């Protein structure tokens with residue numbers, strides 16, 4: 001039976017989390033990728049939000065469910081629930097703010113402590129349109145990414161530069177990990193939960209499919 005027979009509109013669901021300091025542009029990267037929207041006056045995220053976009057790889061419909069939360073410490077009482085079931089993460093900093101880059105070490109440690117060992121991770125230097133205010137050299141971030149086995153892209157949520165590329169590279173990497181895991185298991189888990197990815201007609205790990213595409217999950221409704 002195919003997943004369509006079960007009434008699902010995707011074959012695999014990947015939970016991806018966005019992390020990074022407040023104001024680096026996480027919410028705008030999410031809205032640019034999922035809705036092609038940008039908001040110059042966006043307010044700090046309160047609670048947790050998510051939005052989805054479905055892509056096709058190898059003829060399979062991959063639904064990326066991307067979670068966004070506030071970078072501010074005072075809103076961050078949800079850490080372990082936020083990371084639970086994530087198969088990918090993007091650590092975002094602002095290329096014009098060196099403190100946001102220096103804090104990437106903290107975000108990487110928090111991710112490693114809370115997420116699955118197999119989680120695929122990308123580093124994003126956002127606001128590349130602010131080249132005249134650049135405070136973080138590209139080469140420095142590239143080296144940091146290589147040393148920590150992270151994908152690396154500089155993006156602009158404002159003018160869309162590399163936003164699709166950054167998300168698609170991460171989703172592709174997750175997909176390769178899932179495919180490899182299935183091959184290692186002789187494909188016996190074709191509907192299964194390689195690295196925590198959930199398939200509609202396989203066992204659901206920590207994420208259940210949602211009926212609505214874009215949801216807000218504030219406070220008690222969250223996680």
Ligand SMILES: Nc1nc2c(ncn2[C@@H]2O[C@H](COP(=O)(O)OP(=O)(O)OP(=O)(O)O)[C@@H](O)[C@H]2O)c(=O)[nH]1
Pocket residue numbers: 020021022023024025026027028029039040041042043044045046069070071072126127128129130155156157158159
């Ligand atoms: N120039 C420029 N500004 C951006 C870009 N992305 C986001 N911004 C602006 O940066 C500010 C913060 O953006 P948000 O997307 O709310 O940042 P955030 O990381 O979600 O912030 P928190 O929710 O507080 O964690 C807003 O004024 C955005 O308009 C970008 O690529 N270029």
